[in-house]
Amino acid sequence: MQALPNLFDLPIAEPAAKLAYEAIQQGKNVFGVVHRQVLSNLKSTFYPRLGKVDSLDDETLEYVRNRQTDLLERDWQDAQEGVYPVSLLFDQPWDEFFRLYPQVWLDAPQIWQRVDQKKVQEFAPEIDVEGYPRYYIQNFHHQTDGYLSETSAEIYDLQVELLFGGTADAMRRRILAPLKRGLAAFSSIPANQIRILDVPCGAGRTLKQLRGTFPDASLYGVDLSPTYLQKANRLISQDRGVLPQLLQANAESLPYVDNYFHGISSVFLFHELPAPARQNVIDECFRVLRPGGTFVICDSIQLDDSPELKMAINNFPVMMHEPYYRHYSTDNLVKRLQDAGFVDVETDVHFMSKYLFAHKPV
Numbered sequence: 001m002q003a004l005p006n007l008f009d010l011p012i013a014e015p016a017a018k019l020a021y022e023a024i025q026q027g028k029n030v031f032g033v034v035h036r037q038v039l040s041n042l043k044s045t046f047y048p049r050l051g052k053v054d055s056l057d058d059e060t061l062e063y064v065r066n067r068q069t070d071l072l073e074r075d076w077q078d079a080q081e082g083v084y085p086v087s088l089l090f091d092q093p094w095d096e097f098f099r100l101y102p103q104v105w106l107d108a109p110q111i112w113q114r115v116d117q118k119k120v121q122e123f124a125p126e127i128d129v130e131g132y133p134r135y136y137i138q139n140f141h142h143q144t145d146g147y148l149s150e151t152s153a154e155i156y157d158l159q160v161e162l163l164f165g166g167t168a169d170a171m172r173r174r175i176l177a178p179l180k181r182g183l184a185a186f187s188s189i190p191a192n193q194i195r196i197l198d199v200p201c202g203a204g205r206t207l208k209q210l211r212g213t214f215p216d217a218s219l220y221g222v223d224l225s226p227t228y229l230q231k232a233n234r235l236i237s238q239d240r241g242v243l244p245q246l247l248q249a250n251a252e253s254l255p256y257v258d259n260y261f262h263g264i265s266s267v268f269l270f271h272e273l274p275a276p277a278r279q280n281v282i283d284e285c286f287r288v289l290r291p292g293g294t295f296v297i298c299d300s301i302q303l304d305d306s307p308e309l310k311m312a313i314n315n316f317p318v319m320m321h322e323p324y325y326r327h328y329s330t331d332n333l334v335k336r337l338q339d340a341g342f343v344d345v346e347t348d349v350h351f352m353s354k355y356l357f358a359h360k361p362v
């Protein structure tokens, strides 16, 4: 029987698909703005003394909007150039959105109460916090139970999407082109023997994108959170292909032998680590990467690459509970990578994220 053509391969589909992509992204952005505004108004009504952070002026808002438009254009271009399939751009978990959105609202009153009481390390009694690094036992982003409950794992991706107006995946995808270029160094190795590690894999969004981009590669993910690993497992089990291998581990002490991986990705981790842990993770990634391998990082923008957004960078740890962010915002990650032994370190910025690409010398 003849296989059905992929809808995205039809020539007429390209302009229609681009329009659809832009419309979906615009819809998500408007929804995110309205959601954050209503949330903020309700918080001020119930907890007036919590106050509001200063909003950005019109010029800065325009600047942010332009950066967002550039990000989405780049995302579309990379898909057109075949870095990853166009279908990845439409990988929206709508069913999850409708199922989980009410949960975000149900969680809000508990969050406001904890913020009001300045509680930032509060966990349900049934959650065992023993054995984790002390810096990790935090209600990051004021999340109920930090990274350690099933509910937190369920709604994390949706909360990130609402925070970034639906651009979180587009920001994550900016690591894929440089990783693909880096892995070309191993073109003589069969695709199914290429090993890529995602540190930390969280609830699995980056692994899903890695699977779409490198369908035959062996994928690996580590994270400290057992519930996020379970969620990642459910998400990536929906995809065809060999399942990624997931392990619960501290990224400061990776459970792999030296020189094992051809590529390593790290998305949204470093701003949540104290400085010594940041260096330890980089050192570990260097150790487990093969000579000639590529390490790609996506994390928050920093003050030196985005001085126009100084106010947003300073507001972020005030709005969200991010105890290590202020130090992160001026930390020299290029030097940390070079100190570990990485060479040819490059940086880039897209919308609210900074990127670092580094290589282990051959």
Ligand SMILES: C[S@@+](CC[C@H](N)C(=O)[O-])C[C@H]1O[C@@H](n2cnc3c(N)ncnc32)[C@H](O)[C@@H]1O
Binding pocket: 133, 136, 147, 172, 199, 200, 201, 202, 203, 204, 205, 206, 222, 223, 224, 225, 228, 249, 250, 251, 252, 266, 267, 268, 269, 272
């Ligand atoms: C902001 S989330 C990012 C998750 C994912 N990379 C993403 O793109 O959504 C931070 C993740 O880092 C994990 N994490 C924090 N410190 C860690 C450490 N030392 N070792 C391993 N995972 C860690 C948390 O459990 C959480 O899943």
